Amino acid sequence: MDLRRSVALEGLLLVLKESSGCLFRKCLDTDAEEIYTKGVKISILSVLEDDGVAARRSLPNVLNITIILEEAVVLIDIKDLPSAVGYLIGLLYACNMEYPKELRYTFEVIQKMLLELDAQDCFARALSLRRKIFKFLK
Numbered sequence: 001m002d003l004r005r006s007v008a009l010e011g012l013l014l015v016l017k018e019s020s021g022c023l024f025r026k027c028l029d030t031d032a033e034e035i036y037t038k039g040v041k042i043s044i045l046s047v048l049e050d051d052g053v054a055a056r057r058s059l060p061n062v063l064n065i066t067i068i069l070e071e072a073v074v075l076i077d078i079k080d081l082p083s084a085v086g087y088l089i090g091l092l093y094a095c096n097m098e099y100p101k102e103l104r105y106t107f108e109v110i111q112k113m114l115l116e117l118d119a120q121d122c123f124a125r126a127l128s129l130r131r132k133i134f135k136f137l138k
Contacts, residue, residue: 006081016105016125023103024081029063033073042092042100043068044084067091085110 010024025043027036028050036045045068049061065078067088074091078084089110092099099107105125113130 002080002082009081009085012109013103013106015129016109018103018106022100023106037068037071037073040068040071042088042097042103044081044088046081069095069097089115 013019013023023042023044024046025036025040026046026048029047030050036043045066047063047066049063051061064076065081065084066073067075067078067084069091075084075087078087089107091097092107105123108123109129
């Protein structure tokens with residue numbers, strides 16, 4: 001179930017034509033932390049096990065998931081990607097941070113359609129996605 005949710009969240013960026021590399025990043029556990037935090041405003045970082053055979057496996061072993069805000073690691077050891085997205089939304093609200101412009105549609109869909117917060121005024125792209133989803137579910 002978590003794999004489906006993770007794929008759906010990563011696929012949401014593709015459907016909305018936004019860059020998934022801006023939000024979801026991956027690194028190996030042997031990589032230096034500074035490489036993946038420098039210059040990053042908002043990111044969810046999946047730390048993968050570097051066991052030498054990860055490149056040959058279809059699903060790499062995720063050791064932990066981390067949230068990065070303003071070049072700082074703020075949460076670590078999150079169990080799965082959907083939980084990390086939930087924590088990120090909560091942190092953005094708690095810190096009163098604006099969504100990055102390059103990911104505004106993704107965050108709007110998460111906020112207004114998935115969490116049903118202020119769902120009346122959505123961007124046209126989000127409304128179009130909503131119509132397609134409901135059409136598919138009927």
